Amino acid sequence: MKHLWLNAYADIVESLRARWFLVYTAVFGGLVVLLFAYGLAESRIMGFTGLSRLLLTYIQLTMAILPVFVLVTTVRSVAGDREAGVFEYLLSLPITLSAWYWGKMLGRFLMVFMPVFLAMIGAIVWGVIKGAAMPWAMLIYYTGLLMVLAWCFLGIGMLISTIARTSDVAQGAAFVVWLTLLLFLDLILLGIMIQEQLPAETAVAIALANPMQVFRTASMMLFDPQLVLLGPSAYVILDSFGQSGYIAYALIYPMLLGTLCAGIGYLIFRRTDLP
Amino acid sequence: MIQFEGVVKRFRRNQVLKGVNLTIERGHRVALVGSNGAGKTTLIRCLLGEYTCEGRVLVDGMDPRQQRSAVLSKVGFVPQLPPPLKMPVRQLVRFAASLCGADPQRMEQVAVRLGLDMERFHGQPFVKLSGGQKQKLLIAIALGRDSELLVLDEPAANLDPEARHIFFQLLAEKKDTAAMLISSHRLDEVASLVNRVVEMDQGNLVLDDRVADLVDLSSSLWCRIRLIQPEAAFAKTIGDWHFRGSDGERAWEGYVAGPDRLRFLGVLARYAALIAAISMEEADTERARAAVPGT
Numbered sequence: 050m051k052h053l054w055l056n057a058y059a060d061i062v063e064s065l066r067a068r069w070f071l072v073y074t075a076v077f078g079g080l081v082v083l084l085f086a087y088g089l090a091e092s093r094i095m096g097f098t099g100l101s102r103l104l105l106t107y108i109q110l111t112m113a114i115l116p117v118f119v120l121v122t123t124v125r126s127v128a129g130d131r132e133a134g135v136f137e138y139l140l141s142l143p144i145t146l147s148a149w150y151w152g153k154m155l156g157r158f159l160m161v162f163m164p165v166f167l168a169m170i171g172a173i174v175w176g177v178i179k180g181a182a183m184p185w186a187m188l189i190y191y192t193g194l195l196m197v198l199a200w201c202f203l204g205i206g207m208l209i210s211t212i213a214r215t216s217d218v219a220q221g222a223a224f225v226v227w228l229t230l231l232l233f234l235d236l237i238l239l240g241i242m243i244q245e246q247l248p249a250e251t252a253v254a255i256a257l258a259n260p261m262q263v264f265r266t267a268s269m270m271l272f273d274p275q276l277v278l279l280g281p282s283a284y285v286i287l288d289s290f291g292q293s294g295y296i297a298y299a300l301i302y303p304m305l306l307g308t309l310c311a312g313i314g315y316l317i318f319r320r321t322d323l324p
Numbered sequence: 325m326i327q328f329e330g331v332v333k334r335f336r337r338n339q340v341l342k343g344v345n346l347t348i349e350r351g352h353r354v355a356l357v358g359s360n361g362a363g364k365t366t367l368i369r370c371l372l373g374e375y376t377c378e379g380r381v382l383v384d385g386m387d388p389r390q391q392r393s394a395v396l397s398k399v400g401f402v403p404q405l406p407p408p409l410k411m412p413v414r415q416l417v418r419f420a421a422s423l424c425g426a427d428p429q430r431m432e433q434v435a436v437r438l439g440l441d442m443e444r445f446h447g448q449p450f451v452k453l454s455g456g457q458k459q460k461l462l463i464a465i466a467l468g469r470d471s472e473l474l475v476l477d478e479p480a481a482n483l484d485p486e487a488r489h490i491f492f493q494l495l496a497e498k499k500d501t502a503a504m505l506i507s508s509h510r511l512d513e514v515a516s517l518v519n520r521v522v523e524m525d526q527g528n529l530v531l532d533d534r535v536a537d538l539v540d541l542s543s544s545l546w547c548r549i550r551l552i553q554p555e556a557a558f559a560k561t562i563g564d565w566h567f568r569g570s571d572g573e574r575a576w577e578g579y580v581a582g583p584d585r586l587r588f589l590g591v592l593a594r595y596a597a598l599i600a601a602i603s604m605e606e607a608d609t610e611r612a613r614a615a616v617p618g619t
Binding site for chain 2 (some may be wrong): 051052055059063066067133135136137138139140141142143144145146157243320321322323324
């Protein structure tokens with residue numbers, strides 16, 4: 050266990066000095082600054098004002114940016130480290146493969162979650178200082194969503210990094226995965242497939258399996274309880290699950306998916322060549 | 325201590341190791357030589373448990389893949405190309421020492437002996453150090469603990485003559501208790517460090533020979549050179565070996581580490597037409613140590 054934490058800490062130290070982390074932090078920090086600069090905390094839409102409105106917009110933007118960011122930065126840095134000889138050296142030290150892999154996953158999770166979370170907390174603190182009401186329930190729910198979103202795509206990224214032997218292949222594969230998930234959002238390809246008489250059960254199954262769709266539905270549920278903006282399959286899903294049921298699903302499924310992908314990645318990692 | 329039994333390694337259709345059989349005991353200092361693509365790095369990676377392979381690799385009867393921690397806690401490894409780690413120097417030392425259950429102070433002391441100013445560089449990212457400084461730190465991490473097997477891939481390539489001298493002394497301190505596997509493209513780079521030479525070619529062992537073990541790793545030679553005429557290029561080169569010039573830079577004298585004699589003569593060979601006289605004799609070790617800082 051000590052080695053797992055040591056490796057997590059080492060990965061955090063490495064990431065703090067990496068260029069991807071600077072860009073990543075700047076993007077999410079900049080996003081919050083932009084939202085304030087455009088006076089979003091003072092605007093009103095469909096009954097949401099102040100910090101609730103700001104949080105809604107922030108989470109929507111995050112849902113769009115975070116998956117591709119996490120995927121690409123994870124595969125680039127992990128596969129890049131392997132190519133550059135970092136694995137060759139560090140794995141010559143007496144550390145177990147499980148401590149190495151899960152320590153890296155843990156450290157990387159903190160590094161992708163914390164900037165997004167801290168930017169959101171920064172926005173909340175600033176809003177409260179300005180006298181806005183604190184939307185506690187929404188903050189807790191969105192924090193949970195962000196955690197499982199980061200974990201889910203990190204798990205997928207670790208799996209791709211393990212399978213792909215070069216950073217170019219890994220980056221290409223990550224982009225294809227992201228594009229596929231994006232295309233199968235309710236209002237894009239899935240919507241067209243429903244128009245073309247795709248069975249309703251299949252459409253719902255695809256929507257439930259696609260983590261990007263799950264996050265989109267989950268984040269907009271509070272904003273648009275009838276889900277009229279989201280498309281037909283989300284409407285059916287909410288009808289079957291109910292709001293509380295879907296909230297639980299949106300938090301549990303991506304966490305399991307991320308863990309499953311990372312777990313498969315680990316099994317492949319320990320059975321194949323390491324560097 | 326180390327056994328390779330019918331080790332075969334394939335990358336898709338390409339067979340890189342073709343049934344390697346090799347046994348290395350404690351006290352063996354093996355030069356692993358061969359051209360690019362001979363299979364040296366692959367063999368080392370199999371030994372470190374980083375590659376899966378057919379056949380058996382055993383270190384003290386243990387499989388480095390299945391019993392990683394137990395095997396690798398005995399191994400000090402210096403790679404040919406330093407990894408581009410961004411963590412600060414002291415943090416890297418502490419990280420490695422924690423994983424190995426070693427004392428970071430001991431690793432730092434070895435780094436200081438090799439001429440790396442730890443106080444100056446402790447907060448600097450490892451990747452920002454020069455090639456020689458990185459090499460010194462990696463050697464310090466490998467030798468600054470109780471390693472029983474040293475796996476060194478072109479270990480002294482980036483070191484200056486002073487650091488090489490101290491590096492040879494560090495190896496001398498371990499020569500009876502550890503096995504050493506020193507990989508190099510060129511035998512003359514490592515010849516005087518080893519007592520056995522293993523040559524690889526296209527995945528096969530083509531030579532396994534014992535060599536005379538007459539050079540004391542910690543010895544020094546007192547060397548005098550007389551030139552036909554002063555030459556600026558020679559003065560610069562010999563200055564790197566910390567020789568002192570006299571008689572209008574026509575005469576030069578200084579110490580050369582015993583195992584470095586072949587390398588030194590190789591350098592002199594470039595200026596053969598300039599050299600009027602040369603003498604080399606075994607020096608008093610204590611005097612030589614006094615002349616070489618850090619020893």
